[in-house]
Amino acid sequence: MGEFIFLFLFCVLGFQSSVLKVTQARFQATKCGDAGPDIHYPYQIKGRHQQYESLPGFELLCKDNLTTIHFPSYGDLEVKSISYDTKNIHLRDPKNCAHNVFLNLNLSLTPFHYFYVLKNYTYLNCSTTLPPPFVEVPCLSASSHHVYTVDSTLPVPGSCQGVRTVPIPFAYSPYLSDSMLGLRLTWDLREPEDNGAINRTRGSHTSRNIVIGSSMCVFVMAVLLLIRIKIRVATRNNYQKQEQLLQS
Incomplete structure (x- = not known):
């Protein structure tokens, strides 16, 4: 017996x-460097063997112990963290200009969309500075032009031209950190x-x-x-x- x-x-x-x-x-996790986020399905690191089929848009890059993801409409963004429970991937722009990402990033052909609720804002390119409450976006501005994000329903001032109206998580504010808000995406697994x-x-x-x-x-x-x-x-x-x- x-x-x-x-x-x-x-x-x-x-x-x-x-x-x-x-x-x-x-779901066997791997990393790109000791401090990098855990990476498993549906994500994969390019060039590394995995035991599941790769999915378009979920390929990550590993270079110099830095985890990045490439978007054809913008370029590479650093991956700070990934929450698989909430489907939340936190990104950082290496150029430290989240509003440049908002202005140019096209997510329509990717499995991603913004994690936060969006609102339409218009980017203005102005030849002169605007008075308060308008706040200039420093990383997009220079001495010869000044860029602002304003509610899309507001009229365009005479010294400005509308660059583009896009749905984004928030308008620029010096009190909001780009690393804290904004560049968080969620994904649809199709x-x-x-x-x-x-x-x-x-x-x-x-x-x-x-x-x-x-x-x-x-x-x-x-x-x-x-x-x-x-x-x-x-x-x-x-x-x-x-x-x-x-x-x-």
Whole structure:
């Protein structure tokens, strides 16, 4: 009976191990440097082997222990942190100008959108400075031009030209830190049909292998159990025959 229990436990542990390998393969975290964010599915580091299909838009770059993500409409942004529970990726502009990102970043062809609620603001390019309450965006301005973000419903002053009206998390304020707010995105996980078909095929193969392995394990245990029962019956019959011979 001890052998049967041992085999049963071995099969159960083997089955659990197979299931865990399937589920944990996607979520085994890696890093780009000691201080970098944990990176796992759906993200991947370009050039590193992973045990799941890559998804467009979720490829990260690792250079000089710095984690970055590339957007064709803007360029590289540093990845400060990733919260997988809330689907929140916190980014930083290497040029320290979040409003330059807001002005030029096009997320329409990516799986991302802003984490915060958006409002339409107009970027103004003015030849002269505007009086309060208008606040100039320093990283976009120079001595010959002055850039402001204003509510899109306000009229454009005579010394200014509207550059673009875009939905962004907030207008510029010297009291709001770019690293604290703004460059936080969330994502929609929509696998392309080809990748989805591949993943479903691989998943079906894995599931089938698990089922086959479990069935074989159950079959072996059943055979051993039948053999043990037959041995017990044969032993009991022999014992009864010996008793009958002794009594006669």
